[in-house]
Amino acid sequence: MFGTSGIRGAVGTDVTAELALAVGRAVASDGHDRIVVGRDVRESGELLTDALAAGVRECGSDVIDVGVAATPTIARAIEWLEADAGVVVTASHNPATDNGIKLWTPSGKAFGPGRRDAIERRIEESEYDLQSWDGLGSRERRDGAIDHHARTLREAVRIDEPPHVVVDVGNGTGGITASVLHELGCTVRTLNGQPDGSFPGRPSEPNRETLETLMTMVAETDADLGIAHDGDADRMMAVDETGAFVPKDSLLALFAREAASDGERIAAPVDTSLAVDDALATVGADVTRTQVGDVYVAERATEPDVSFGGEPSGAWIWPAETLCPDGPLAACKLVELVADRGPLSELAASIDTYPIRRASVEVTDKAAVMAAVEETVLERYDDVDTLDGVRVGTDGGWFLLRASGTEPLVRVTAEARDEATAESLYDDAREIVTESTE
Template identity: 35%
Template sequence: MKVFGSSGTRGVANEELTPSFVLRVALAAGTVWDADRVAVARDTRTTGRMLSNAATSGLQSVGMDVDRLGVVPTPGLQSYCEAEGVPGVMITASHNPPEYNGVKLIGADGVELSVAAIERVEEPFLSESAEAVSWAATGTDLEVQGANRRYIADLLESVDRERIADAELTVALDPGHGAGALTSPEFFRRLGCDVVTVNAQADGHFPGRDPEPVAENLEDLGRLVRAADADVGIAHDGDADRAIFFDETGTYIEGDATLAALAEAGLSPGDTTVSAVNVSQRLVDVADRVGADLELTPIGSTRIMTRIRELREAGESVPVAGEGNGGVIFPSYRVNRDGAYTAARFLELLAEDPASAVVAPYGGYDNVRVNVEYDTTRERDRLVAAAADYAESATDAEVTTIDGYRLDYGDAWVLARPSGTEPVVRIYAEATDRARAETLVGEFEDRLQNALASAGEL
């Protein structure tokens, strides 16, 4: 994939991701799709309307009628596409900062396009071979009302409402000014929860916090959990396809622990789960304990979803999969990430135990992550080459090169890989001792920073 990275295509709006770029994507997608109608939606970003207008124009120019849904979570668009049997275009940069925007393409089954389908779209994009129809054959556009209500109704039909309502939970919710602000508060209230919120006004400037739901951005949510004596805190990213949690004490729960808890609750012997190459040992332990297989892919929801589809088509049972960033997938519901659905499945677990007890068996690991930024393609190449050299020199580690360079030491692991959406090389590490994880990251980062410095001297 040249245009689409690990989860769609993204860039700084009006610089890298311009209206003309989005129009070209729409032209290419509309040329490839065997459909007369398509849905377009966006998250709350200030450039969303501009770019959704560009997508709509491109789709109409190749003869497609466009359902314009407005501001809707990505899983809300996916729900609409599945129900209507139409493909979709989502204008979102997910967890990226406010200046970014992006494009995700959804199939008529409501699932993000597979790697093969994305590559078919890239062909006319790169060759600029998409052809507009005559003026008389151009498509129309229709403002669709009620897509968010339909999505909430879909969610309510898909979870154990009675179990959650009987638990009489108080939920502290931080949708982070994203599209989930329009759906999640109502959804959790209709599940019978008392809901208190922070950053729950839809605002594409994201004034309360950055869209990425990581611990350093969620201090207000932790305080709200404690102040409201809530049973759980829930945070979303910008397009609400992810969910991150706080326990009843206002303590941040690592996403890897949440994924492990949901996986253990959903997996049976002989099942398969799928995650990315940065998988936590927590999920490895769960798969071993349950007797399930664990398949690894390159990082990114597109890669994971593609592999899930392949496994299910081969007759494998894949009840739960995903990544430790809050992007959990329950294929029997939909082969997509859905923050509200994931949160509801976690609430089902709280019917028996408090959140701290639910995730307690999956502690004991510390995670550290840093980003090494670069400006040019030459610098990126230098960083990747340095990572390869470092991995080759690590004679005491098992090296995996599915995506980047992962070094497994038995008691810990470290991974370096270039991001598919930002100009950074990410370094991740996990160990049972935080100092060990910090050392692994620090040593790898030093090697990359030295390579970056030497690149600047050339």
């Protein structure tokens, strides 16, 4: 039921009011007495939120409804409103056909595997603490969550010479970014600023392929950079002043290098580029690798010497601020960096990029294949990490073999500091998968 990013799927089949009701009941029955609830702009979110709130109240817990807002806004509101947990009804960067449910702790960290499993077990066993008529919880609407988040963003950065920024809201909930940057003195233009859960301006996920309009606008104006969010604004990607999309690993490396100092670490998933390791080496810092998923990055970011966590997907975490991936915070941090250090194109060019190969191999039984892959790799290689899939490190690079979480596929990734080594590692990795399917 729960993936690493909560529940997501097609509305009416995978995600229904019945499911939302069950999640609300389970969260309340699991000992959470005061629960913040909010949603993104998808129209289906209204009925899902109502069903979820009804489930919470049926089991005697109180609902604090903060309305439509960015996921980081809602996650940050949990502590601010002195609640025990938070629920965001969102499918994040998924298409308009989908919706989902994600659970949050007061620290801003998403529910980890243990807490998710407890909720799922209650739903499967219908183990709810349903109350009689005089024990039902209340539902209160609270305004101010967006203002609270905006205030923390303004306090988190200092921009002495505010640049010109184009913000592509993506028809989602990321309008807070444009507002805060304007308040900080930036000249701000917006794209796709009208909230619309059908995402008419572009697909919800911001990437090189979906941001052509933003890239063109930045290139043809005097803008210093462009910012783009997904539907719930937990992700942030960027375009430099020439209109070029900033590679995801380069953006991760820039944030990491800026956040870390000598002896510190940054948390990043197992498929993170060597470019991040090399950028951190210049400031005496290291990478600690995690499973793929922002919840795992956030968990590692709780360790005292970890100053930053990020995923190339666009989820960025500054643990001193919050353990929730906060796209508006990332936008403000990037604008501050450009204002202080100069053009984004030059900053991105200071990060090395390396050849990387990716492919997916269709398999019949991915669990059996991955078991055979692990056995083979452990026999042949010394530097092996089985934290999430099987990752092999070599003198010149690395490769990762990892089962897809949703499809009958094994994903193959290989990277090295030169083309020949990358190709060789990729060929070796593909061969191991092929051998393991025989």
